Amino acid sequence: MRTELVSPLLAMPLFWLCLYNNLVSVSGQCLEDQRSLLLQLKNNLTFTSSTKLKSWNPSNDCCSWIGISCDKEGHVTALDLSEESGTGALGNSSSLFSLQHLQTLNLAYNNFTSFIPSAFKRLEILTSLNLSCAGFLGQIPIEISQMTRLVTLDLSSTWFLPCEWNNELKLENPNLRKLVQNLTSIRQLYLDGVSISAPGHEWSSALMSLHDLQEVRMSQCNLSGPLDPSLASLENLSVIVLDENGLSSAVPETFADFKFLTFLSLSRCQLTGTFPQKIFNMVTLVVVDVSWNHDLQGFFPDFPPGSLHTLIVSGTKFSGAFPRSIGNMRNLSDLEFSYCEFNGTIPNSLSNLTELRYLSLSDNNFTGQIPSFNMAKSLIYLDLSYNGLSGSIPFSHFEGLNNLVTIYLDHNSISGILPSSLFTLPQLEDINLSNNQFGQLDEFTNVSSSQLYSLDLRSNNLKFAFCNLKTFPGFLSNHSNIEFLDLSDNYIHGIVPNWIWKLENLWVLNISHNMLTHLEGPLQNLSTRFSYLDLHHNKLEGPMIPSFPENLKYLDFSSNKLNSVIPRNIGNYLTFTSFISLSNNAFSGSIPDSFCNVSHLDVLDLSNNNIDGKIPLCLLEASTEILNLRQNSLMGPLPDIFSATCTLEILDLRDNKLDGKIPKSLSNCTWLEILNLGENKIVNVFPCMLMKISTLRVLVLRENNLDGHIGCPNTNATWPVLQILDLAINHFSGKLPQTLFKRWEAMMSAKSNVEN
Numbered sequence: 099m100r101t102e103l104v105s106p107l108l109a110m111p112l113f114w115l116c117l118y119n120n121l122v123s124v125s126g127q128c129l130e131d132q133r134s135l136l137l138q139l140k141n142n143l144t145f146t147s148s149t150k151l152k153s154w155n156p157s158n159d160c161c162s163w164i165g166i167s168c169d170k171e172g173h174v175t176a177l178d179l180s181e182e183s184g185t186g187a188l189g190n191s192s193s194l195f196s197l198q199h200l201q202t203l204n205l206a207y208n209n210f211t212s213f214i215p216s217a218f219k220r221l222e223i224l225t226s227l228n229l230s231c232a233g234f235l236g237q238i239p240i241e242i243s244q245m246t247r248l249v250t251l252d253l254s255s256t257w258f259l260p261c262e263w264n265n266e267l268k269l270e271n272p273n274l275r276k277l278v279q280n281l282t283s284i285r286q287l288y289l290d291g292v293s294i295s296a297p298g299h300e301w302s303s304a305l306m307s308l309h310d311l312q313e314v315r316m317s318q319c320n321l322s323g324p325l326d327p328s329l330a331s332l333e334n335l336s337v338i339v340l341d342e343n344g345l346s347s348a349v350p351e352t353f354a355d356f357k358f359l360t361f362l363s364l365s366r367c368q369l370t371g372t373f374p375q376k377i378f379n380m381v382t383l384v385v386v387d388v389s390w391n392h393d394l395q396g397f398f399p400d401f402p403p404g405s406l407h408t409l410i411v412s413g414t415k416f417s418g419a420f421p422r423s424i425g426n427m428r429n430l431s432d433l434e435f436s437y438c439e440f441n442g443t444i445p446n447s448l449s450n451l452t453e454l455r456y457l458s459l460s461d462n463n464f465t466g467q468i469p470s471f472n473m474a475k476s477l478i479y480l481d482l483s484y485n486g487l488s489g490s491i492p493f494s495h496f497e498g499l500n501n502l503v504t505i506y507l508d509h510n511s512i513s514g515i516l517p518s519s520l521f522t523l524p525q526l527e528d529i530n531l532s533n534n535q536f537g538q539l540d541e542f543t544n545v546s547s548s549q550l551y552s553l554d555l556r557s558n559n560l561k562f563a564f565c566n567l568k569t570f571p572g573f574l575s576n577h578s579n580i581e582f583l584d585l586s587d588n589y590i591h592g593i594v595p596n597w598i599w600k601l602e603n604l605w606v607l608n609i610s611h612n613m614l615t616h617l618e619g620p621l622q623n624l625s626t627r628f629s630y631l632d633l634h635h636n637k638l639e640g641p642m643i644p645s646f647p648e649n650l651k652y653l654d655f656s657s658n659k660l661n662s663v664i665p666r667n668i669g670n671y672l673t674f675t676s677f678i679s680l681s682n683n684a685f686s687g688s689i690p691d692s693f694c695n696v697s698h699l700d701v702l703d704l705s706n707n708n709i710d711g712k713i714p715l716c717l718l719e720a721s722t723e724i725l726n727l728r729q730n731s732l733m734g735p736l737p738d739i740f741s742a743t744c745t746l747e748i749l750d751l752r753d754n755k756l757d758g759k760i761p762k763s764l765s766n767c768t769w770l771e772i773l774n775l776g777e778n779k780i781v782n783v784f785p786c787m788l789m790k791i792s793t794l795r796v797l798v799l800r801e802n803n804l805d806g807h808i809g810c811p812n813t814n815a816t817w818p819v820l821q822i823l824d825l826a827i828n829h830f831s832g833k834l835p836q837t838l839f840k841r842w843e844a845m846m847s848a849k850s851n852v853e854n
């Protein structure tokens with residue numbers, strides 16, 4: 099239940115926009131020509147889910163319409179039709195381009211599906227043009243480069259914004275240099291997702307002519323490297339976002355010279371070298387994301403007090419210690435270091451970061467104890483999994499984390515008492531404490547209603563004291579949202595109480611590898627979502643409960659001590675089950691015909707029981723892939739009814755009392771990889787018809803009554819992947835045919851990991 103954390107997109111400060119647009123707040127009465135231009139615009143396009151346009155009532159002053167601002171003479175100066183689902187071609191002749199007083203135009207998030215009209219250049223005094231995710235496609239026209247008053251230009255469109263179109267715009271001719279050459283007033287240039295495809299020196303020098311540039315966003319532009327050290331001459335640059343470009347370059351030391359840099363994002367850029375430590379000392383920095391640059395090395399310096407809010411280096415070769423001084427970054431909210439090479443302890447100073455919301459340190463080599471997080475009241479996500487953390491967790495560590503949704507501490511060596519305080523956190527949905535050494539759960543009664551849907555306590559040393567039912571972690575009975583519960587591989591004794599079947603949202607229950615002895619029924623109250631029940635490797639004894647939830651997909655009762663007959667109607671309950679294993683028990687009686695009513699049965703394993711009688715015909719006709727009936731007392735001949743649609747991959751009937759012949763129709767099973775008929779009483783000659791099965795890897799016929807010659811003189815067919823052929827202890831006679839053995843090439847290769 100591990101998910102890669104997607105860092106929340108941070109809302110960008112927009113105060114620059116406000117500073118430079120000089121929007122006049124006193125607006126006059128709308129002029130008649132302006133009104134009619136706007137109404138034409140409205141009529142000529144289709145706006146499917148419009149909200150703003152609804153207010154465009156012809157009888158009102160058009161300057162009061164939503165999305166419109168006017169100057170005091172009544173000219174429209176700003177038009178915002180973003181997120182109106184506008185469709186239709188916006189052509190050169192659109193009335194939009196007659197709104198000559200427009201300074202700000204926002205058409206973001208629409209559906210225009212056309213080229214960008216060159217008529218935009220008629221909007222001569224426009225300072226802000228936003229066509230982000232507007233559905234425009236193709237080459238960006240040269241006329242945009244003539245809009246020299248532009249301060250803000252947003253042509254971004256890419257999936258992460260998110261918009262419907264991806265990389266539909268391109269800058270070939272004109273290229274980036276030509277486009278921006280005369281846009282010397284530009285402060286915000288957003289081109290995410292525009293196909294620019296330029297080498298490092300080219301796009302860098304194009305940007306360097308823009309002296310006022312403050313924000314550049316060019317993610318997913320197919321830019322190449324290197325990152326040019328002289329970019330630092332753009333001294334007003336405060337936002338640099340170049341994610342997902344194949345830069346294959348080191349980050350220049352000069353990047354630490356930016357005076358106003360707040361936002362640096364270079365995720366998935368194939369960065370190399372060592373990230374300049376000095377950059378972490380820049381007091382202006384708010385966001386640094388250099389994640390998923392697998393070859394990027396780096397070390398943290400001693401952090402000075404700073405304004406850092408987000409620090410993401412996951413998926414890099416950052417290594418060394420995690421400095422105590424992180425506690426100086428009091429604004430830190432999002433800290434992600436997963437999949438790096440850090441070691442040493444997690445500093446206690448983290449406890450001083452009261453603003454923390456996302457903390458992800460998984461897959462490193464951190465050791466020592468877990469610090470307390472009870473000061474970080476905003477914490478939502480905590481992932482410390484896959485480290486070498488040890489010690490116990492004091493009860494108070496997670497107290498009062500009323501926003502915590504996810505906690506992963508799995509795959510460490512944490513021991514002691516499992517802090518039940520966790521289970522009272524009101525927003526908690528997903529807990530994974532598996533693969534640790536928790537020995538005990540402190541018992542707990544006062545459980546508030548919780549969102550918990552996933553609890554994974556697999557592979558601990560948990561012992562629940564089982565004097566009464568309430569102690570099969572009884573507090574869970576109040577967690578009706580639980581969907582996923584994994585308590586496998588612990589030391590739980592005693593009874594599985596029936597309240598567990600009443601958890602109305604449960605769909606995965608794994609309590610395998612414990613020491614449970616009884617199930618308390620009935621099972622029929624289970625939710626219709628319940629689909630996975632794994633009880634294998636326990637000490638369940640006595641008869642099997644003859645009822646099951648109706649939508650079960652996976653049922654594993656193997657390796658227990660169940661000793662009844664298999665309930666006759668079992669298959670009527672398990673109509674949709676694809677995996678059933680009852681192996682390694684002491685079931686007796688015959689195989690119920692009702693298994694044939696299971697419509698999607700892929701795997702049926704009844705091996706190693708005391709089952710007798712004949713194999714139901716319908717079971718051999720069913721579309722199972724794996725049928726394992728090994729080590730029982732099944733009798734009679736194997737019926738000759740395998741049809742051309744046979745889907746069997748493994749058929750294991752070893753160690754039964756089958757007699758008769760090997761059915762000819764088995765040659766219809768052309769997917770068969772393993773056929774084990776050993777230790778039966780089959781009478782036959784060498785089964786040449788099986789030569790038709792080219793997928794066969796293992797064929798075991800040992801200890802039967804086969805006779806005659808080995809080999810098939812009348813066929814050129816071969817078993818090209820056969821690795822094991824066991825014919826021992828039969829009555830074969832004559833010579834071994836050389837030609838046959840020469841053709842079994844797979845058997846000659848050294849590796850054979852197949853169990854016979």
Ligand SMILES: *[C@@H]1O[C@H](CO)[C@@H](O)[C@H](O)[C@H]1NC(C)=O
Binds near residue numbers: 138141142189191193
């Ligand atoms: C827009 O609609 C008007 C009528 O409302 C029509 O005269 C004009 O040709 C249309 N313009 C375009 C570009 O479709």
Ligand SMILES: *[C@@H]1O[C@H](CO)[C@@H](O)[C@H](O)[C@H]1NC(C)=O
Binds near residue numbers: 146183185209211
């Ligand atoms: C955008 O337009 C395309 C084609 O005209 C259409 O398939 C799609 O559903 C539209 N999307 C929205 C959000 O209107």
Ligand SMILES: *[C@@H]1O[C@H](CO)[C@@H](O)[C@H](O)[C@H]1NC(C)=O
Binds near residue numbers: 213214
């Ligand atoms: C707009 O007019 C220009 C010529 O001025 C032409 O090249 C272009 O194709 C036209 N664009 C559209 C979308 O009609």
Ligand SMILES: *[C@@H]1O[C@H](CO)[C@@H](O)[C@H](O)[C@H]1NC(C)=O
Binds near residue numbers: 204207230251286288
């Ligand atoms: C463009 O408009 C969209 C939608 O309103 C907005 O999210 C985005 O920040 C705008 N771009 C700029 C540069 O302001």
Ligand SMILES: *[C@@H]1O[C@H](CO)[C@@H](O)[C@H](O)[C@H]1NC(C)=O
Binds near residue numbers: 276
């Ligand atoms: C930029 O402006 C110069 C001088 O006005 C002009 O010669 C040149 O053609 C313009 N370039 C573009 C790409 O518009």
Ligand SMILES: *[C@@H]1O[C@H](CO)[C@@H](O)[C@H](O)[C@H]1NC(C)=O
Binds near residue numbers: 293297322
């Ligand atoms: C990316 O740029 C390279 C050259 O820099 C070019 O060969 C390649 O076709 C571009 N890829 C795309 C998808 O535009």
Ligand SMILES: *[C@@H]1O[C@H](CO)[C@@H](O)[C@H](O)[C@H]1NC(C)=O
Binds near residue numbers: 332334
């Ligand atoms: C940076 O911005 C300031 C204030 O807007 C301006 O005076 C200065 O010239 C800019 N720097 C450069 C290198 O253009």
Ligand SMILES: *[C@@H]1O[C@H](CO)[C@@H](O)[C@H](O)[C@H]1NC(C)=O
Binds near residue numbers: 438439440461462463
């Ligand atoms: C963690 O430490 C162990 C032993 O010191 C070492 O073998 C392993 O490579 C380290 N893992 C990482 C990701 O650094």
Ligand SMILES: *[C@@H]1O[C@H](CO)[C@@H](O)[C@H](O)[C@H]1NC(C)=O
Binds near residue numbers: 418
């Ligand atoms: C961390 O790893 C480095 C390099 O592998 C090693 O020299 C150092 O001793 C390790 N530190 C700790 C505390 O394990």
Ligand SMILES: *[C@@H]1O[C@H](CO)[C@@H](O)[C@H](O)[C@H]1NC(C)=O
Binds near residue numbers: 425446447448449450
């Ligand atoms: C937390 O901050 C306080 C005040 O700056 C400091 O005295 C204390 O040592 C810090 N705690 C930790 C665990 O670093």
Ligand SMILES: *[C@@H]1O[C@H](CO)[C@@H](O)[C@H](O)[C@H]1NC(C)=O
Binds near residue numbers: 741743764766
């Ligand atoms: C294979 O299946 C077909 C159709 O079910 C059947 O007619 C045929 O006899 C089978 N082949 C053999 C060799 O029995």
Ligand SMILES: *[C@@H]1O[C@H](CO)[C@@H](O)[C@H](O)[C@H]1NC(C)=O
Binds near residue numbers: 812813814
């Ligand atoms: C086996 O192959 C040989 C030579 O390719 C051919 O003459 C012969 O007819 C084949 N035998 C059968 C049974 O297909």
